[in-house]
Amino acid sequence: MAKTRTVEILVGAFMAVGFVALFFLAMKVSNLSAALNADGYALTARFDNVGSLKVRSPVSMAGVRVGRVETIRFDQETYQAVATLRIDPRFDRIPADTFANIFTAGLLGEQYIGLDPGGSPDYLADGDQIEHTQSALVLEQMIGQFLFSKAEEGSE
Amino acid sequence: MIDALASLGRSGLSALANIGRAHLLLIGILAGVPSMLARPRLLIAQLFGIGVLSLLIILVSGLFVGMVLGLQGYYVLSQFGAAESLGVMVSTSLVRELGPVVTALLVAGRAGSALTAEIGLMKATEQLSGLEMMAVDPVRRILTPRFFGGLVSMPLLAAMFSAVGVLGGYFVGVGLLGVDDGAFWSQMQAKVDFHEDIVNGVVKSVVFGIVVAWIALFQGYEATPTSAGVSRATTRTVVHSALAVLGLDFVLTALMFGE
Numbered sequence: 483m484a485k486t487r488t489v490e491i492l493v494g495a496f497m498a499v500g501f502v503a504l505f506f507l508a509m510k511v512s513n514l515s516a517a518l519n520a521d522g523y524a525l526t527a528r529f530d531n532v533g534s535l536k537v538r539s540p541v542s543m544a545g546v547r548v549g550r551v552e553t554i555r556f557d558q559e560t561y562q563a564v565a566t567l568r569i570d571p572r573f574d575r576i577p578a579d580t581f582a583n584i585f586t587a588g589l590l591g592e593q594y595i596g597l598d599p600g601g602s603p604d605y606l607a608d609g610d611q612i613e614h615t616q617s618a619l620v621l622e623q624m625i626g627q628f629l630f631s632k633a634e635e636g637s638e
Numbered sequence: 639m640i641d642a643l644a645s646l647g648r649s650g651l652s653a654l655a656n657i658g659r660a661h662l663l664l665i666g667i668l669a670g671v672p673s674m675l676a677r678p679r680l681l682i683a684q685l686f687g688i689g690v691l692s693l694l695i696i697l698v699s700g701l702f703v704g705m706v707l708g709l710q711g712y713y714v715l716s717q718f719g720a721a722e723s724l725g726v727m728v729s730t731s732l733v734r735e736l737g738p739v740v741t742a743l744l745v746a747g748r749a750g751s752a753l754t755a756e757i758g759l760m761k762a763t764e765q766l767s768g769l770e771m772m773a774v775d776p777v778r779r780i781l782t783p784r785f786f787g788g789l790v791s792m793p794l795l796a797a798m799f800s801a802v803g804v805l806g807g808y809f810v811g812v813g814l815l816g817v818d819d820g821a822f823w824s825q826m827q828a829k830v831d832f833h834e835d836i837v838n839g840v841v842k843s844v845v846f847g848i849v850v851a852w853i854a855l856f857q858g859y860e861a862t863p864t865s866a867g868v869s870r871a872t873t874r875t876v877v878h879s880a881l882a883v884l885g886l887d888f889v890l891t892a893l894m895f896g897e
Contacts, residue, residue, distance in 0.1 A: 486679070489682065489683060489686045490682055492686060492690045493682050493685045493686050493690060493692075495661040496685065496686075496689045496690045496693065496791075496794070497689075497766075497790075499794075499795060499798060500689075500793075500794025500797055501794070501800055503794070503797040503798040503800070503801035503802075504793075504794075504836075504840070505803045506799055507733060507797060507800055507804075507836050508832055508836055510823070510827075511733065511800075511804055511826055511827070511830050511836070512733075512827065512830040512831060512832040512836050513827050513828065513829075513830060513831055516816070536726060538831070540828070550717060586677045593645070603751065634817075
């Protein structure tokens with residue numbers, strides 16, 4: 483009888499350790515702890531070109547992450563990309579004339595949306611649209627413009 | 639010519655018959671769930687045999703796999719000046735692939751072969767027929783608890799493997815190679831998604847648990863009841879489980895992560 487008891491205790495400990503390991507993976511390794519308070523409010527922003535911005539890319543303000551990109555879709559009327567940003571509810575005082583830029587983290591890093599606060603006394607609320615946006619810089623376009631301006635300089 | 643055709647047909651038919659018998663066995667095993675729930679002690683004994691006794695090999699392998707990933711990942715990532723992404727590399731490779739797959743291979747070798755040998759010997763020594771004589775269905779009484787023992791143990795073991803592996807990678811990366819502590823964890827948390835990575839990894843290991851336990855039990859149940867037959871069945875369990883796990887891993891990965 484004592485033997486079965488030991489087996490039961492060991493199996494119980496085994497299952498408990500297994501669930502602790504799963505919990506560790508969920509909370510410490512993955513983003514679940516951040517996703518738990520993922521409600522927040524949605525803002526939309528229209529870009530002429532989102533570059534390689536992806537769903538779940540970070541939205542940051544002064545380098546601090548304030549939210550994530552929730553969806554990116556294409557608007558057939560205006561031929562623009564419409565990104566929905568899910569902003570953490572703690573950051574509820576983003577001025578209405580805030581500027582949204584698409585930046586690249588580092589030389590080879592992924593792209594993210596950087597918000598530059600404006601000076602408006604009104605704050606953005608759920609469902610509002612960010613009016614001022616700047617598209618992602620596409621490397622080929624930049625090189626093309628650079629060569630073009632160089633050629634113009636040369637012809638003068 | 640006709641003989642060659644006939645032997646091809648014979649092997650095809652016997653392969654089909656094997657698949658059919660394996661499915662009938664699976665149905666029989668699943669039909670034993672109510673009687674197993676009435677005697678949870680049988681399941682607990684199997685969880686002990688398959689889960690607890692596999693702990694040592696799983697934890698030690700997980701630790702070393704994580705440490706090697708830390709070393710090799712650092713070598714590649716530091717060339718791109720991205721050594722801080724070491725945590726992402728170690729954790730995604732463990733949670734998505736290595737955790738479920740290596741655990742399944744180790745469990746197939748450590749516990750699957752033992753299941754086949756046990757059931758094959760029960761058959762050889764006519765213990766299974768003995769049970770039938772006593773009007774006890776051997777599939778329900780013997781196979782069902784073993785099947786669910788494997789099914790429940792596998793995801794838990796895989797989670798432990800991944801968790802210990804991440805700690806091993808942390809130990810090598812942060813402790814020995816000097817990667818920044820905060821960046822290691824924060825980049826990992828930013829890039830590893832709960833549903834995309836962790837849940838899919840658990841789904842994989844559940845599938846592998848079903849497949850490994852199923853193959854082991856089928857091979858044992860169908861083994862030729864001689865010592866040579868049991869030894870061949872044990873070998874087949876390990877080979878078939880390894881092939882099935884690796885093949886299914888490709889299919890599951892393509893379904894889950896392929897866009």
